[in-house]
Amino acid sequence: MDTMELTKITGALCGALLVFLLVNWASGAIYAPGGGHGGSVEAAYVIDVEEEAPIAADAEGIDFAALVANADPDRGKRVFAKCKACHKLEDGANTTGPSLFAIVNRSVATVPGFSYSGALENLGGVWSYDRLDHFLAKPTAYAPGTKMSFAGLKKPADRANLIAYLETIGN
Numbered sequence: 001m002d003t004m005e006l007t008k009i010t011g012a013l014c015g016a017l018l019v020f021l022l023v024n025w026a027s028g029a030i031y032a033p034g035g036g037h038g039g040s041v042e043a044a045y046v047i048d049v050e051e052e053a054p055i056a057a058d059a060e061g062i063d064f065a066a067l068v069a070n071a072d073p074d075r076g077k078r079v080f081a082k083c084k085a086c087h088k089l090e091d092g093a094n095t096t097g098p099s100l101f102a103i104v105n106r107s108v109a110t111v112p113g114f115s116y117s118g119a120l121e122n123l124g125g126v127w128s129y130d131r132l133d134h135f136l137a138k139p140t141a142y143a144p145g146t147k148m149s150f151a152g153l154k155k156p157a158d159r160a161n162l163i164a165y166l167e168t169i170g171n
Contacts, residue, residue: 064156071163072164073161076160076161076165076166079165082150083097083162086150087100088100089169092113094113099111100166102171103132103166104167105127105171106127117148120143120146138151
């Protein structure tokens with residue numbers, strides 16, 4: 001390789017770098033946010049969306065039955081997507097978890113053909129709104145020793161919507 005070829009290669013690299021820097025500078029000038037005019041910038045267009053009123057609930061002292069009464073079963077159906085890997089809604093269709101057909105106000109641990117953990121068998125009672133709320137918030141805290149490894153639903157609105165949806169299945 002002689003000096004002329006080395007000079008051509010160096011010139012090509014410097015030229016490419018110069019083109020890159022000029023393109024970067026030009027694009028920064030064209031697409032800079034705010035345009036450097038100072039002051040406030042107005043949106044070119046606004047998309048109107050329907051605002052939904054959140055179901056407000058504190059961790060303590062809430063009337064969960066009232067939350068469920070105002071809940072949206074359609075949103076609960078979307079929340080159920082987190083459950084359907086282990087639970088089915090058809091009567092008697094047990095998988096990893098028991099069927100949730102007619103779960104609301106059903107006796108705890110009574111689905112035929114499903115092997116419950118001792119933690120749920122010892123709970124007794126029925127799946128009322130409040131019991132479902134506490135269980136769905138954190139199953140392992142409500143029934144220590146349960147086989148259900150689900151982390152829980154943090155938002156009371158999600159739990160209320162899910163319970164409202166489950167209430168429409170088989171009740």
